[in-house]
Amino acid sequence: MAKSGSPSKVREGGDARSVETRRALTAAAIATLQEDGYAGASARAIAERAGSNQGLVFYHFGSVANLLLAALDAVSSQRLEHYSAAIERTGSLEELVDAATAIFQEDLDAGYVTVLAEMIAGASSTPGLGSEVATRIGPWTDFAQRAIDDALGSSPLASVLPSRDVAYGIVALYLGLEMLSHLDGDRAPALALFAHAKRIACLFSTLSGVSPRTEAT
Amino acid sequence: MAKSGSPSKVREGGDARSVETRRALTAAAIATLQEDGYAGASARAIAERAGSNQGLVFYHFGSVANLLLAALDAVSSQRLEHYSAAIERTGSLEELVDAATAIFQEDLDAGYVTVLAEMIAGASSTPGLGSEVATRIGPWTDFAQRAIDDALGSSPLASVLPSRDVAYGIVALYLGLEMLSHLDGDRAPALALFAHAKRIACLFSTLSGVSPRTEAT
DNA sequence: GTCTATACTTGGATAGAC
DNA sequence: GTCTATCCAAGTATAGAC
Numbered sequence: 001m002a003k004s005g006s007p008s009k010v011r012e013g014g015d016a017r018s019v020e021t022r023r024a025l026t027a028a029a030i031a032t033l034q035e036d037g038y039a040g041a042s043a044r045a046i047a048e049r050a051g052s053n054q055g056l057v058f059y060h061f062g063s064v065a066n067l068l069l070a071a072l073d074a075v076s077s078q079r080l081e082h083y084s085a086a087i088e089r090t091g092s093l094e095e096l097v098d099a100a101t102a103i104f105q106e107d108l109d110a111g112y113v114t115v116l117a118e119m120i121a122g123a124s125s126t127p128g129l130g131s132e133v134a135t136r137i138g139p140w141t142d143f144a145q146r147a148i149d150d151a152l153g154s155s156p157l158a159s160v161l162p163s164r165d166v167a168y169g170i171v172a173l174y175l176g177l178e179m180l181s182h183l184d185g186d187r188a189p190a191l192a193l194f195a196h197a198k199r200i201a202c203l204f205s206t207l208s209g210v211s212p213r214t215e216a217t
Numbered sequence: 218m219a220k221s222g223s224p225s226k227v228r229e230g231g232d233a234r235s236v237e238t239r240r241a242l243t244a245a246a247i248a249t250l251q252e253d254g255y256a257g258a259s260a261r262a263i264a265e266r267a268g269s270n271q272g273l274v275f276y277h278f279g280s281v282a283n284l285l286l287a288a289l290d291a292v293s294s295q296r297l298e299h300y301s302a303a304i305e306r307t308g309s310l311e312e313l314v315d316a317a318t319a320i321f322q323e324d325l326d327a328g329y330v331t332v333l334a335e336m337i338a339g340a341s342s343t344p345g346l347g348s349e350v351a352t353r354i355g356p357w358t359d360f361a362q363r364a365i366d367d368a369l370g371s372s373p374l375a376s377v378l379p380s381r382d383v384a385y386g387i388v389a390l391y392l393g394l395e396m397l398s399h400l401d402g403d404r405a406p407a408l409a410l411f412a413h414a415k416r417i418a419c420l421f422s423t424l425s426g427v428s429p430r431t432e433a434t
Numbered sequence: 435g436t437c438t439a440t441a442c443t444t445g446g447a448t449a450g451a452c
Numbered sequence: 453g454t455c456t457a458t459c460c461a462a463g464t465a466t467a468g469a470c
Contacts, residue, residue, distance in 0.1 A: 011453090018454070037341030039256040042445055053456055058447055060454095114341075120396050121338030124254030124331075134401040161413055168406040169390065172397050176389030179337050184351040189385040196378055228435090235436065259463060270438055275465055277436095437470080444463065451456070 009062030010070065022060050022070075024050040029071035034111035038122025041068060065126050068119060072136055075115045079107070080139055087147050093201040096151045101194040104174070108187055113178040116140075120175070137171070144170045155208060226279030227287060239277050239287075241267040246288035251328035255339025258285060282343050285336060289353055292332045296324070297356055304364050310418040313368045318411040321391070325404055330395040333357075337392070354388070361387045372425060 011018065028050035032041045043064050047054035061067040086099045107113045116137070123130040145167035152158050177190040228235065245267035249258045260281050264271035278284040303316045324330045333354070340347040362384035369375050394407040 014453070021454085035341070037339060038254075039339055039342035043447085044445065054445085055448080055456060055458095056454085064446075117396075118338055118341065120400050121254060121335055122256055123400060124252070124335065125256035130400055130402075137397070137400070160416070162409075165406060165409045165413060168397070169394070169410045172393030172407070173386065173390045174393070175396060176391070176393030177386070179334075179392060180354070180385070180389050183337050183340060183347055183354070185347075189382060190389070192379075192382045193386045196382060199377075231435065238436080260465090261463065271464090272438065272440095272466080273436085281464075435470105438467105439469085440465105440467080442463100442465085444461105446461080447459085449456105449458080452454085 010066055011060050018060070021050075021052060021056055025052060025057060025060065025067060026071050026074055028052075029067050030075060030115055033068065033071060033115045033118045038068075038118040038125070041118075041122075043067075065129050065132075068122075069129075069132055069136070072115060072119050072133070075112050076136055076139065079112050080143055082106075083143055083147075087143075087150070090151070093151050093205050094198060096147060097194065097198045097201045101191070101198070104177070104190070104194060105187070108178060108181055108190075111182075113175065114182055117175055117179050117182075141167050141171050144168075157204075227283055228277050235277070238267075238269060238273055242269060242274060242277060242284060243288050243291055245269075246284050247292060247332055250285065250288060250332045250335045255285075255335040255342070258335075258339075260284075282346050282349075285339075286346075286349055286353070289332060289336050289350070292329050293353055293356065296329050297360055299323075300360055300364075304360075304367070307368070310368050310422050311415060313364060314411065314415045314418045318408070318415070321394070321407070321411060322404070325395065325398055325407075328399075330392065331399055334392055334396050334399075358384050358388050361385075374421075 011022075025046060028046045029041065032046045032049055036045060041064065043054045043057040046064075046067065047057055057064060057067050061070060083103060086103055087096070090096045090099050119129075119133050120137075123133045141164075145163045148163040148166055148170075149158070177193070181187045181190045228239075242263060245263045246258065249263045249266055253262060258281070260271045260274040263281075263284065264274055274281060274284055278287060300320060303320055304313070307313045307316050336346075336350050337354075340350045358381075362380045365380040365383055365387075366375070394410070398404045398407045
């Protein structure tokens, strides 16, 4: 599950040293995307951070873009696993919003979504990268949809607001909030929104608990 | 109103030829950001598109980053003016959503928001660019807030959901939707969301019209 | 004042060393 | 199989031509 569809020309086997080199380069690629963005994620910048020779990027991954995709894969699988665990412990809509808020803060602290945002924006510069990145976003939308379905699958709201569409919007909103928060180094406005969402979620569950006859149950 | 705070070292006066060169470079910068992204927006790439010598970028704008900021300024002022005109003709919440939908499609077609998204993402790579870009997003959030205030200033919803926070969320969502739509070349999911928003807006205005006594008017 | 030719730096990729 | 030394293209910036 950790390595989904690894892009072409990536060396996979090899001895321990090879594995360690790839691990170091992947970690450095993540850090570089977070701190210097896509435009700053050159083979040299990444290799220097990893303490490797820049040529190793091309030997092990074939191209800078492939290394960055491997970095995105690593972040995605790690995050999705964590999200799943966090969501599994939630039952109500409020708990879901609470979990989402906590996750958003974690993501912001650790810069996980920054990696995704930089890859999406950077995809414009590198031919063929767009579809690869798009493929890797699918699981995030799928995850959001599942979370929504679990939280209000039985609610009448589900029939009027298709979870697929809402999930797409949630991913987009999450992405946008991360970019804006990251840009001006102030997460307060985004957190205020999560707080409002919490309040609405409470209101909603109260309403559907108090007067379930709105839908003639 | 068109040129807000032009970044330092940008040549402003000069004869007609100078003005034309700056115009061509700015237009080319916009096109390059849209098609090749921030990482692809080098002085050479932009100048080639403009039919100019790449050295002119540095003569007229001092740096590539300054030229890109000038491009962002041009797009921002142009778009905000257009948004204002479109919003001015709307009265109800439904009409506001309709206008937003039309504008979103225009923006997607012409790649206006792409310019903003690329600049936000690219800001990570260039020291000092972040705050400049952040400054230029303020007007967009201000605009969204005004539109919201105008549409439901008198509604009880306004007191429970501060327009400033909602405006921030709208800008973030708009940004995220643009990035995702642009990435996989499919605007259908985003448009589906706008359609749902329209439906909710209708529902909302119907409710507040039918039972205005919720707030003891 | 405007622009071009040139200097120098950084980046992607590979031929060849180990 | 793994990695380094090296090559050449692309990038920024400016000195000097007009």
